[in-house]
Amino acid sequence: xxxxxxKEKLIGLFFSTTGIMTLLILIGIFAFLFVTGIHTFxxxxxxxxxxxxxxxxxxxxxxxxxxLSLIIGTLMMAFGSLVMAIPMGLAGAIYLSEIAGTxxxxxxxxxxxxxxxxxxxxxxxxxxxxxxxxxxxxxxxxHGLNALTSSVIVGIMVLPTIISISEDVLTxxxxxxxxxxxxxxxxxxQMIRMTLFPAALSxxxxxxxxxxxxxxxxxxxxxxxAGNAMAMPTSFFDPVRPxxxxxxxxxxxxxxxxxxxxxxxxxxxxxFVMTFIVNFISDIIIENRARKYKW
Amino acid sequence: MREKIKIEFKNTGFWYGSKQILFGxxxxxxxxxxxxxxxxxxCGKSTLIRCVNRMNxxxxxxxxxxxxxxxxxxxxxxxxxxxxxxxxxxxxxxKPNPFPMSIFDNVAYGLRxxxxxxxxxxxxxxxxxLEKADLWTExxxxxxxxxxxLSGGQQQRLCIARALANDPDVILMDEPCSSLDPIATAxxxxxxxxxxxxxxxxxxxxxxxxxxxxxxxxxxxxxGKIIEYSKTEKMxxxxxxxxxxxxxxxxxx
Amino acid sequence: MVSEHSKQKIYFVFFQSTMILSVAILLFVLIFxxxxxxxxxxxxxxxxxxxxxxxxxxxxxxAIFGTFLLAVGVSVVSIPLGICTAIYLNEYAKENxxxxxxxxxxxxxxxxxxxxxxxxxxxxxxxxxxxxxSLIAASLTLGCMTLPWIITASExxxxxxxxxxxxxxxxxxxxxxQTIKTNVLPHSFSGIMxxxxxxxxRAMGETxxxxxxxxxxxxxxxxxxxxxxxxxxxxxxxxxxxxxxSPYAREYxxxxxLVLVALIFMLNLGVFALRYNLRxxxxx
Numbered sequence: 051x052x053x054x055x056x057k058e059k060l061i062g063l064f065f066s067t068t069g070i071m072t073l074l075i076l077i078g079i080f081a082f083l084f085v086t087g088i089h090t091f092x093x094x095x096x097x098x099x100x101x102x103x104x105x106x107x108x109x110x111x112x113x114x115x116x117x118l119s120l121i122i123g124t125l126m127m128a129f130g131s132l133v134m135a136i137p138m139g140l141a142g143a144i145y146l147s148e149i150a151g152t153x154x155x156x157x158x159x160x161x162x163x164x165x166x167x168x169x170x171x172x173x174x175x176x177x178x179x180x181x182x183x184x185x186x187x188x189x190x191x192x193h194g195l196n197a198l199t200s201s202v203i204v205g206i207m208v209l210p211t212i213i214s215i216s217e218d219v220l221t222x223x224x225x226x227x228x229x230x231x232x233x234x235x236x237x238x239x240q241m242i243r244m245t246l247f248p249a250a251l252s253x254x255x256x257x258x259x260x261x262x263x264x265x266x267x268x269x270x271x272x273x274x275x276a277g278n279a280m281a282m283p284t285s286f287f288d289p290v291r292p293x294x295x296x297x298x299x300x301x302x303x304x305x306x307x308x309x310x311x312x313x314x315x316x317x318x319x320x321x322f323v324m325t326f327i328v329n330f331i332s333d334i335i336i337e338n339r340a341r342k343y344k345w
Numbered sequence: 346m347r348e349k350i351k352i353e354f355k356n357t358g359f360w361y362g363s364k365q366i367l368f369g370x371x372x373x374x375x376x377x378x379x380x381x382x383x384x385x386x387x388c389g390k391s392t393l394i395r396c397v398n399r400m401n402x403x404x405x406x407x408x409x410x411x412x413x414x415x416x417x418x419x420x421x422x423x424x425x426x427x428x429x430x431x432x433x434x435x436x437x438x439x440k441p442n443p444f445p446m447s448i449f450d451n452v453a454y455g456l457r458x459x460x461x462x463x464x465x466x467x468x469x470x471x472x473x474x475l476e477k478a479d480l481w482t483e484x485x486x487x488x489x490x491x492x493x494x495l496s497g498g499q500q501q502r503l504c505i506a507r508a509l510a511n512d513p514d515v516i517l518m519d520e521p522c523s524s525l526d527p528i529a530t531a532x533x534x535x536x537x538x539x540x541x542x543x544x545x546x547x548x549x550x551x552x553x554x555x556x557x558x559x560x561x562x563x564x565x566x567x568x569g570k571i572i573e574y575s576k577t578e579k580m581x582x583x584x585x586x587x588x589x590x591x592x593x594x595x596x597x598x
Numbered sequence: 599m600v601s602e603h604s605k606q607k608i609y610f611v612f613f614q615s616t617m618i619l620s621v622a623i624l625l626f627v628l629i630f631x632x633x634x635x636x637x638x639x640x641x642x643x644x645x646x647x648x649x650x651x652x653x654x655x656x657x658x659x660x661a662i663f664g665t666f667l668l669a670v671g672v673s674v675v676s677i678p679l680g681i682c683t684a685i686y687l688n689e690y691a692k693e694n695x696x697x698x699x700x701x702x703x704x705x706x707x708x709x710x711x712x713x714x715x716x717x718x719x720x721x722x723x724x725x726x727x728x729x730x731x732s733l734i735a736a737s738l739t740l741g742c743m744t745l746p747w748i749i750t751a752s753e754x755x756x757x758x759x760x761x762x763x764x765x766x767x768x769x770x771x772x773x774x775x776q777t778i779k780t781n782v783l784p785h786s787f788s789g790i791m792x793x794x795x796x797x798x799x800r801a802m803g804e805t806x807x808x809x810x811x812x813x814x815x816x817x818x819x820x821x822x823x824x825x826x827x828x829x830x831x832x833x834x835x836x837x838x839x840x841x842x843x844s845p846y847a848r849e850y851x852x853x854x855x856l857v858l859v860a861l862i863f864m865l866n867l868g869v870f871a872l873r874y875n876l877r878x879x880x881x882x
Contacts, residue, residue, distance in 0.1 A: 059772075062775075065690050069686025069687060072679050072749070079715070088664060145617045146612075165869075168624075168862075169858060170805070171855075173627070175852070177837060179634070237606045238606060270805045270806055270836065274836070294711060301810055302810065315721070321714055325709065329708075
């Protein structure tokens with residue numbers, strides 16, 4: 051039988067070891083990605099890689115390694131989804147936090163979370179079976195697998211993120227703000243627009259950033275409905291191939307350790323850095339707000 | 346006359362990081378008496394009693410020097426056992442902090458963490474502790490109810506019962522009545538006078554009338570230094586120090 | 599000149615209709631899947647082996663089973679590690695800049711795209727550790743992906759336990775572990791479980807990473823060891839939707855989606871129930 055001091059020490063040691071081990075695993079993941087991906091740049095210059103418009107690694111003789119069209123594909127799709135999700139998300143958040151009654155809210159919030167629970171592959175399926183035929187018909191296109199269709203579906207995916215974070219931000223505003231504004235004779239909408247919205251703005255930006263992070267990283271939906279053509283897109287009716295889809299399509303066909311393989315890891319690294327930065331900014335904003343609004 | 350002193354602070358200093366909170370405190374606490382620590386907010390009263398059961402150890406940047414002698418041993422000495430110390434020196438906090446368990450389990454908590462298994466003994470001790478804390482008659486029909494259902498005053502008496510269940514030698518109280526109404530406060534004060542027959546009590550209070558009503562000794566702290574320490578009636582009727590007099594007269598604080 | 603009141607009315611009606619639209623999208627997705635897929639979902643569909651030649655002859659049992667095994671694998675990898683790490687970070691690690699940075703980094707890892715974990719799994723577990731495309735490689739990959747989610751959720755529930763419970767316990771002479779065991783974990787348990795179940799339900803719907811580490815559209819037998827390839831519902835419906843030539847593929851894809859969504863929603867409902875219970879019980 052140990053005395054309690056030894057026992058405590060052992061338990062503390064157990065948690066520290068597991069904790070530190072897990073942290074090392076997580077660090078290891080990104081060290082591994084980094085080492086594999088960064089190797090690309092010993093053979094492809096960063097300028098060719100980031101600014102080259104042609105991605106054609108399999109071309110006989112003279113392969114090209116430019117990911118600009120892939121980046122633009124990602125950005126177009128992310129932008130399109132936010133154009134749809136920001137107004138809808140904010141309206142939803144304002145409705146939930148300021149207008150809906152308690153009962154309605156209790157019912158709607160789980161429903162919004164349910165949307166977040168739908169696997170992306172299922173939404174992709176809806177995109178293929180329903181939305182892309184619809185879009186091709188409405189706009190008279192030969193097929194509906196393009197940036198627009200994927201933007202709409204990804205927009206639906208990021209909607210719950212934007213709604214629930216913005217709603218949290220609005221609800222956490224002190225009631226004094228509301229009372230002070232109403233007591234001056236403002237209507238409820240004036241109160242929302244002139245008092246709550248400015249106070250919540252940074253938090254709402256954070257919510258949008260988080261949504262952006264999700265949109266950039268979405269793979270299945272774009273793989274299924276974005277069309278995946280390699281050419282540089284010129285409009286939302288063109289098929290696009292975002293970075294995530296490109297990795298998913300090509301990774302199983304490349305030779306392990308080849309330059310192509312490494313270049314796909316480099317794209318993975320780009321994705322990682324982009325999402326990490328976006329999430330980081332959003333996290334900092336939310337932390338700062340939490341400190342500011344702790345009464 | 347060594348045995349007549351329960352706890353002795355010897356030149357105790359205390360720092361949070363680089364900020365010094367206590368300066369060379371020398372203080373003797375007498376057994377089976379109530380000693381009140383009074384002084385304006387931020388003068389180091391709470392810090393001082395938290396040194397006694399080493400609660401300050403939980404703060405990583407805290408640093409202490411000097412000695413605190415309890416039962417002839419330095420509680421910060423090399424061989425000191427914090428767990429044993431905290432069993433002997435109970436504490437009641439500023440805000441009642443019952444655990445989210447039943448009333449019974451709250452009082453039995455200290456016994457269970459000492460691995461007491463015998464259900465009958467636990468029952469007995471829970472009952473006697475609740476009786477000592479003047480709470481038994483109010484809760485005896487609902488020992489399995491959540492402790493959060495009790496009023497603030499009842500919750501605080503439950504916390505006292507919880508501390509008593511460990512059969513401590515000393516009880517530290519950190520402004521135990523500051524969140525209670527006058528009636529609940531009066532009940533606690535009656536209770537403390539009863540408990541002092543068996544235990545030594547150190548109480549931090551910002552309420553001078555309370556210190557006057559219940560304590561045997563009073564200690565006036567200002568900016569981390571002891572300004573005056575004497576028998577309560579003496580201090581309140583005839584303070585030696587001008588600073589103490591100003592404080593008692595309500596000049597500041 | 600429009601009065602403030604009519605303006606307010608117009609805006610509020612707009613907000614309300616947006617909300618109705620969001621819920622309508624959810625309902626539409628559910629009804630679409632149900633309408634298109636319910637026709638093929640019957641007992642045979644749920645319990646039969648997949649028939650490769652004539653898809654109407656078989657069922658998706660191996661895919662359901664594969665997803666189930668994957669869920670078990672992911673739980674084994676990430677739940678204990680995640681909870682222990684959260685306990686370490688919140689209860690044992692010194693509260694300093696390093697710890698705060700680590701917590702921040704972990705929260706951000708939770709937002710890293712699943713495909714990034716996928717290529718890592720392929721390169722590290724499948725190729726470097728030579729596990730190949732297998733159940734264990736997929737479990738480890740998805741396990742790594744869910745770890746940050748579970749750590750973050752658990753850490754948040756541990757942080758929500760008021761410090762006064764810890765202090766009260768220490769003051770009664772409890773040791774650190776006694777305090778954690780009797781006065782911290784019990785009060786954060788529901789929250790930790792909620793996070794774990796949500797993480798798991800998300801992992802079950804993930805498709806991109808498992809494409810790379812062992813999910814396959816068809817194998818004739820159920821996986822018999824962790825080193826076997828496996829079928830999984832999300833991957834199954836992806837192939838049916840995009841690469842299958844059978845005229846019934848659409849219906850079967852929707853049927854598979856229906857089963858998958860039903861499963862995930864059941865887990866989600868469990869979470870809502872747990873959370874509701876927690877909120878009712880929570881008195882501090």
